[in-house]
Amino acid sequence: MLLPFFQWCETLWLGQVVVGSVWLFPVIESVHLLGLALLGGSILLVDFRLLGLGLTGRAVSELARDARPWMITALIVMVLTGIPLFLSEPIKCYYSTAFWIKMTTLPIALVFAFTVRTRVTRAEPVGNTARRQQLVGALSMALWFTVAAAGRWIGFS
Amino acid sequence: MSLLAFCEWLAATEGSLALHESIYMYPIVESSHVLALTLFVGFAVILDLRLLGLILKQVPVSQVADRLLPWTIGGFIVMNITGVLLFYAIPVRTYQSIFFRAKVIFLILAALNVWFFHSRLYQRIAEWDHAIITPRAARRAGLASLVLWGAIIVAGRMIAYNWFDCDIQPQPAFVNWAAGCVVPPPAP
Numbered sequence A: 001m002l003l004p005f006f007q008w009c010e011t012l013w014l015g016q017v018v019v020g021s022v023w024l025f026p027v028i029e030s031v032h033l034l035g036l037a038l039l040g041g042s043i044l045l046v047d048f049r050l051l052g053l054g055l056t057g058r059a060v061s062e063l064a065r066d067a068r069p070w071m072i073t074a075l076i077v078m079v080l081t082g083i084p085l086f087l088s089e090p091i092k093c094y095y096s097t098a099f100w101i102k103m104t105t106l107p108i109a110l111v112f113a114f115t116v117r118t119r120v121t122r123a124e125p126v127g128n129t130a131r132r133q134q135l136v137g138a139l140s141m142a143l144w145f146t147v148a149a150a151g152r153w154i155g156f157s
Numbered sequence B: 001m002s003l004l005a006f007c008e009w010l011a012a013t014e015g016s017l018a019l020h021e022s023i024y025m026y027p028i029v030e031s032s033h034v035l036a037l038t039l040f041v042g043f044a045v046i047l048d049l050r051l052l053g054l055i056l057k058q059v060p061v062s063q064v065a066d067r068l069l070p071w072t073i074g075g076f077i078v079m080n081i082t083g084v085l086l087f088y089a090i091p092v093r094t095y096q097s098i099f100f101r102a103k104v105i106f107l108i109l110a111a112l113n114v115w116f117f118h119s120r121l122y123q124r125i126a127e128w129d130h131a132i133i134t135p136r137a138a139r140r141a142g143l144a145s146l147v148l149w150g151a152i153i154v155a156g157r158m159i160a161y162n163w164f165d166c167d168i169q170p171q172p173a174f175v176n177w178a179a180g181c182v183v184p185p186p187a188p
Helices: A003-010 A013-019 A024-048 A060-087 A090-094 A097-122 A130-154 B003-009 B014-021 B025-051 B061-089 B090-093 B100-119 B122-126 B135-160 B175-180
Strands: none
Touching: A003 A060, A003 A090, A003 B014, A013 A024, A013 A060, A013 A097, A024 A060, A024 A097, A024 B025, A024 B135, A060 A097, A097 A130, A130 B025, B003 B014, B003 B100, B014 B025, B014 B061, B025 B061, B025 B135, B061 B090, B061 B122, B090 B175, B100 B122, B100 B135, B100 B175
16 A cells, blocks of 8 residues: 555655665665664663663653753654665565564654653652653663664665 | 684684574674664763763763663673674674774774773762863763764674675775785786
8 A cells, every 4th residue: 555655755866866876875874873872872871760770879850851852863863864764775665574663663662752751751759650660661662672673674674 | 823714714613604694693693783782882972971061961970980881881791792793604704894894993992992081080080070071081082982982883884885895806905905805916
């Protein structure tokens, strides 16, 4: 059903530019990876804290507030580099299970990050919030792990 | 035994062949290498940004370093184990990759930077632990770390591409020299 859309994506100028270049794909891919490192640090810093690991001496809200601009920067870098990577091989992606796993979990991870996770990291710790924090931290890590692992696996298919 | 001969011997071992030809093990090791990057480089970046006064400004540098270091070391161990396995799977081509060689040089420089930071700067941490603007040497170390780990990621990713492989000739003399290619002299 979506195949015509992917076929249309293949005709787009941006993808054609990437396909027509020897080094553009590897370079964009490298920046995608640099974004991954930054995204990993800014997300894990907070998720670890939610699980009671890492910088336990600081408030969750403080870490989340400081990490947030870096997380958003990393997300922007990843999306901006991910789009040309996708446009250079949309048909391959269409037939890749890993791609569909990534594209299913990515929106879930994003919505989760900016709704539930944001709310929990901003809340003042009152009463029995520890378990909810742990759950949110674990879910966040599981979601982003799936996105990243599936993303890497697109290259193997 | 030369390093090249050692790599050739390694490539012929059973384990190397098995890993090279495996359908799932190689991609799993490769993926672990990439995903561990989020922990290892990710947390290194957090400390570097703190040294540059760009994140966690209210948190003492020693607190960031001490609490994250065990995880950074854990990530580093995973990166090393998986990295050695990736080399073990494709020894000769990797050894003769200019990107791999560049990565090793960057790794040595990054290690020197870590050593410099912990043996010199960190000894006097008490003097600037709470400073948002850390001493110039600390900021330099943080910036050097960011640049070096970035370069290591890029060089590592590029190992996968065969533009400068020894079996693709002719290459510029510099490439053959840097990659240590054994090129037969041109036929007379």
